[in-house]
Amino acid sequence: MEKHTAANADAFGIDGAAVAEDALPQKKQKKPINQQKLQDNLWGWIFCLPLIVGTIWFVFICLVAALLLSFTDYSILRGSMFGYLAEMGDHIMHASDGTADPFYWYKTIFDYNYDGMNTYIELAAPYKMNAMGAYLFNTVFYMIGIPIGMILSMFFAVCMTRDIPGANVFRVIYYFPCVASTVSIVYTFKLMFSPTGVINQLFGIDGTDGGNAFVWLQISGNPPNTWNMLTEQEVDSAFMADPFWCQGIISKLVIIIMSVWKGLGGTIILYIAGLSGVNAATKEAAQIDGANGWQIFWKVTMPDLYPTIFYNIVTAVIGGMQIYMEPVLLLGESPLTSGYVSHIYRYGLQGGNPTPSRGAAYGMVLAVMIIIMTLFQFYLDSKNKD
Amino acid sequence: MSNEVNNSVAPEEEKQYSSFRYGLGAFLAFFGISSATHRASKKRKKLVGDIACYIVLLFGAFLMVYPFWWMVAGAFADTSSMGSSTAILNELVWWPSLSTFDEGYQYGPFNNYVVVLTNAFDLIQTGFTFWRALLNNLIYSIVPVVVGVITSASAAFSFAKINWYGRDIVFFILLAAIMVPGPSIMTAQYSMYNALDWQENGLVLIIPGLFGSIMTAFFIRQFLFGLPTSIIEAAKIDGAGYFRIFCGFILPLAMPAIMAQGLLSFMGCWNNYMGSFIMIPNYSPAINLPHALALLDGSGAGPYASNYAVVIAGSVLCVLPVMILFACFQKTIISSLMLTGSKE
Numbered sequence: 001m002e003k004h005t006a007a008n009a010d011a012f013g014i015d016g017a018a019v020a021e022d023a024l025p026q027k028k029q030k031k032p033i034n035q036q037k038l039q040d041n042l043w044g045w046i047f048c049l050p051l052i053v054g055t056i057w058f059v060f061i062c063l064v065a066a067l068l069l070s071f072t073d074y075s076i077l078r079g080s081m082f083g084y085l086a087e088m089g090d091h092i093m094h095a096s097d098g099t100a101d102p103f104y105w106y107k108t109i110f111d112y113n114y115d116g117m118n119t120y121i122e123l124a125a126p127y128k129m130n131a132m133g134a135y136l137f138n139t140v141f142y143m144i145g146i147p148i149g150m151i152l153s154m155f156f157a158v159c160m161t162r163d164i165p166g167a168n169v170f171r172v173i174y175y176f177p178c179v180a181s182t183v184s185i186v187y188t189f190k191l192m193f194s195p196t197g198v199i200n201q202l203f204g205i206d207g208t209d210g211g212n213a214f215v216w217l218q219i220s221g222n223p224p225n226t227w228n229m230l231t232e233q234e235v236d237s238a239f240m241a242d243p244f245w246c247q248g249i250i251s252k253l254v255i256i257i258m259s260v261w262k263g264l265g266g267t268i269i270l271y272i273a274g275l276s277g278v279n280a281a282t283k284e285a286a287q288i289d290g291a292n293g294w295q296i297f298w299k300v301t302m303p304d305l306y307p308t309i310f311y312n313i314v315t316a317v318i319g320g321m322q323i324y325m326e327p328v329l330l331l332g333e334s335p336l337t338s339g340y341v342s343h344i345y346r347y348g349l350q351g352g353n354p355t356p357s358r359g360a361a362y363g364m365v366l367a368v369m370i371i372i373m374t375l376f377q378f379y380l381d382s383k384n385k386d
Numbered sequence: 387m388s389n390e391v392n393n394s395v396a397p398e399e400e401k402q403y404s405s406f407r408y409g410l411g412a413f414l415a416f417f418g419i420s421s422a423t424h425r426a427s428k429k430r431k432k433l434v435g436d437i438a439c440y441i442v443l444l445f446g447a448f449l450m451v452y453p454f455w456w457m458v459a460g461a462f463a464d465t466s467s468m469g470s471s472t473a474i475l476n477e478l479v480w481w482p483s484l485s486t487f488d489e490g491y492q493y494g495p496f497n498n499y500v501v502v503l504t505n506a507f508d509l510i511q512t513g514f515t516f517w518r519a520l521l522n523n524l525i526y527s528i529v530p531v532v533v534g535v536i537t538s539a540s541a542a543f544s545f546a547k548i549n550w551y552g553r554d555i556v557f558f559i560l561l562a563a564i565m566v567p568g569p570s571i572m573t574a575q576y577s578m579y580n581a582l583d584w585q586e587n588g589l590v591l592i593i594p595g596l597f598g599s600i601m602t603a604f605f606i607r608q609f610l611f612g613l614p615t616s617i618i619e620a621a622k623i624d625g626a627g628y629f630r631i632f633c634g635f636i637l638p639l640a641m642p643a644i645m646a647q648g649l650l651s652f653m654g655c656w657n658n659y660m661g662s663f664i665m666i667p668n669y670s671p672a673i674n675l676p677h678a679l680a681l682l683d684g685s686g687a688g689p690y691a692s693n694y695a696v697v698i699a700g701s702v703l704c705v706l707p708v709m710i711l712f713a714c715f716q717k718t719i720i721s722s723l724m725l726t727g728s729k730e
Contacts, residue, residue, distance in 0.1 A: 043628035044550025051541035052556060054597020058575065059563040066574035074577070081577035156446055159439040172716045173447045176454065179712045181657040183676040184701030187683065188453045191460065191694060194476040198456070201479060261449070266723070273724040322569050325660055329680060341569040348573040349664065359573035367570040374565075 070361035071102035077353045093357065105361030119347070121335040132362075134335040135343040138252065142323050142339065145256040145263075146316045150309070153264050157271035158297070171272065175265035182262070186329040189258050193217055217251050217331060248336045255326050255337070267312055274308030275301065314377055321370050340366055454705070455480075461498050461699040464488065475694050482695075498699035506696050509689035510681040514671055516700070522588060523675040526662075527655035530595020535648040536637075537598035542606035543636045547618055548628065560600050572664060579665060588672030590665045591658065602647045608725070609643035610636070646722030649715050653708050675704050 065085060072091045074084050084091060093104040095115050101107075104115070112120035112130040120128040156174065160167045177185065192198045193216040200216075278301050286296050324341035331337045333346060344366065348359015403411070403423055411423030418434035420426045456478065463474045464484035474482050485495070507514045544550065545557055584590040617639075621631050637644070659676035666673050668681060679700045682690040690696050712719065 039628065040548050041550045044544045044548040044553060047540040047544035047548070047628070047632065048550075048556065050537040050596075051560065051598045051600065051603055054537075054594065055560055055563045055600060058594045058597070059566050059571065062571040062574040062578060063566055065578065066571045069574055069577065076577065076580055080581035081574070082581055156443065159443050162436060162439050164436050164439060167443075168720075170443045170447055171720060172713075174450050175712070175716075175720065176450055176709065179653055179708050180454070180705045181659070181676050181701070181708070183657075183659050183679050184457065184705045185453065187679075187694070187697055187701050188457050188460070191475045191478070191698075192453065192456060196476045198479050201477075261453075265450075269720060269723045276724075318567070322567055324569065325663075329659075341572075344569055344572060345664070349576055354573075354576075356573035356577045360571075363567075363570035363573060367567050370567050371565070 066360040066363055069357045070105055070364055072357050073355075074357040075353050075355040081356075105358045106365070108358070109362060109365055131335050132340075132343055132365075135338060135340045138327070138335075138337055139321060139323060139339040141252055142256060142259065142327075143317065143320045145260045146313065146320055148256070149260045149263055149267060149316070150312065152260065153267035154271055154309075156264070157268045157275055160268065161272055161275045171265075171269065174268050177262045178265045180262075182325050183329060185258065185262060186326065189254065190217065190330055193254050215250070216254050248331070248334070251331055251337055252327075255330060258330070259323070259326055263316075267316075270308055270312060271305070274305045278304040310377075310381055314374060317373055317377065318370055321366065321373070457698055457702050457705070460695060461702050462495060463498070463695040463698070475698065498695045499703070501696050502700045502703065506682060506690065506700070507678055510678065510684075511669060511671060514678070516678075516703075518671060519673065519675040519678040522672055523656060526588070526591040526658070526674055527652050530592050531648055531652045531655055533596045534598045534651065535602060535644055537596070538600075538602040538647070539606050539637065539640060539644050540632060541598060541603045542610055542640075543632055545603070546607045546610035547613075547615060547636075560603075564600055576665060585665055586667060586670040586672060588666060588670070591655075591661055591674065595655065599651065602651060605647055605722070605725075606640055606643050609640055613639055642718060643722060643725075645715070646718045649711065649719055650722070653712070656708050679704055 323339040415424035418431035463482035662674040662677035
């Protein structure tokens with residue numbers, strides 16, 4: 001019995017010792033690992049903290065605030081935004097008859113006559129147009145520049161990737177306009193496109209002849225409509241004189257020319273990077289098999305370049321939806337030429353007592369439009385891959 | 387073998403071509419285009435292609451550079467003889483018909499520049515000078531960029547090389563923040579800055595930049611993925627903490643990427659007209675240089691709307707610093723942009 005227990009105890013003792021021996025080194029190993037993990041977590045968060053704080057503060061809080069503001073009747077003179085949002089329940093936007101209507105601002109976007117807010121632009125006599133529609137039309141119109149810029153920059157990039165000396169110099173020269181300040185560029189273009197300016201001289205147009213001068217940068221006044229001058233069409237009715245999409249169309253072309261000119265260098269560099277990543281072996285194989293340069297470009301280079309093109313188009317569309325400065329600086333703020341952001345600025349931040357709540361609602365609509373357009377592009381992309 | 391076939395076939399077919407067609411073939415072959423009668427040599431083909439490329443690229447380069455030349459020439463347009471330089475500027479092609487070189491100006495040929503530097507900005511705000519606008523611009527583009535690039539680099543380091551709990555989720559959240567379009571939250575930001583009272587003193591263009599930018603952090607992170615982790619492991623074994631690793635290894639090693647991103651964001655901040663225009667009121671002395679220049683014209687209603695040569699001289703002064711900076715660091719900047727393009 002004793003023996004047995006002793007043996008047992010012995011056995012236990014040995015077992016216990018074995019367990020202890022097993023456990024000790026494990027503990028020794030575990031401790032440093034834990035400390036390492038702690039260090040990793042601590043320093044990882046510390047290094048990332050400024051960026052996280054900045055993003056949350058200046059993007060996410062502002063996003064939530066914008067969403068909440070868009071349901072209220074906040075205007076700058078009503079004091080601090082935070083205090084106002086804290087008691088948001090009392091400040092829900094209400095219609096002129098006093099009934100609460102949180103979606104009031106959203107309704108004014110789509111219905112220009114909603115509650116007598118009159119967000120329309122006057123066309124010839126009986127016709128009115130929703131201001132948002134006009135601004136959005138301009139924004140989309142300026143996107144004509146995107147395919148033009150894509151093709152031009154692709155063309156120049158292909159030229160620059162040829163094995164010629166001095167290609168790097170061209171790369172730098174073409175990037176100059178991207179670096180320059182938009183304000184300076186706009187003033188230069190404004191004068192270059194004046195009635196007697198360089199461009200009219202180039203085309204041999206006499207700008208001093210008042211009635212027949214080809215006016216690039218004019219959206220109203222006399223002559224009222226450059227489009228009619230271009231087509232020399234007979235004007236029958238008042239409405240035909242000014243279809244809204246014709247008004248200032250030549251001025252819009254100048255803005256497209258300017259933005260293409262300014263954005264070319266950046267896209268060229270992205271395309272050059274994409275082109276240098278194209279598989280040279282495949283190219284050579286195609287060449288040996290007798291494909292000509294055109295076939296190689298479309299069948300070998302283009303598929304390899306597809307991700308770059310897709311990236312460029314997505315960013316260009318997102319950027320194009322946010323066009324603001326160029327039309328405003330060149331032509332002044334006008335529903336006939338300004339982009340959608342002008343709509344936000346005009347109703348949200350202009351005047352002595354601006355109503356950011358209204359601008360926030362318009363901004364939310366812009367965000368939704370951009371998200372839908374981006375998702376649509378990704379959908380097309382996924383369909384293309386199948 | 388193929389040569390033989392060609393030789394045997396060619397004389398028979400040659401007779402079918404008229405002498406005109408034959409001559410045309412020779413002509414085309416001279417310019418590197420193969421046709422039925424003549425085959426152009428590969429060397430010639432390449433030479434002609436190169437020359438065509440040069441012509442196209444030179445034409446494009448001319449279009450890119452011409453407006454800048456126009457700007458420089460326009461800054462010398464005569465301001466006083468007609469009371470307005472805009473008529474002269476309107477007709478400017480290569481050199482103004484009446485330039486400041488022609489007559490004895492008080493300040494010599496650089497009269498327009500002197501006007502901008504001394505008293506032009508006084509007309510938009512009493513007491514406001516070009517130097518104040520320049521100082522504002524320097525503050526807005528140096529302070530946030532230097533601090534912001536370092537905070538971005540530290541975030542990039544933590545994303546690329548440290549394995550911490552919640553990293554992927556935080557990364558995803560930051561990625562989502564890029565998708566938020568600026569104009570959508572513009573009015574809420576305006577209200578917030580208004581509540582914080584950052585607008586009239588220009589803090590609005592400084593403080594948000596100090597926290598770093600997500601895009602900059604992503605690009606530096608891409609660069610850091612290319613660095614071997616073994617350096618950090620070795621430093622850790624030698625007893626260096628993460629802070630020392632960051633200051634001693636990551637910052638010097640990632641310098642090319644940090645420099646390029648810093649320069650790019652410097653240029654962005656220097657040209658940030660929209661930020662100043664939206665957030666800072668016109669009457670504040672904290673407006674930046676592009677904003678002040680825009681006020682000189684004021685959409686045709688400003689003090690210099692009829693005397694554009696002065697505005698153009700100001701534009702040259704606004705473009706020049708970034709141009710010089712870009713010319714000096716073009717290699718760093720372009721190679722960084724290329725890296726962005728290839729990594730996408």
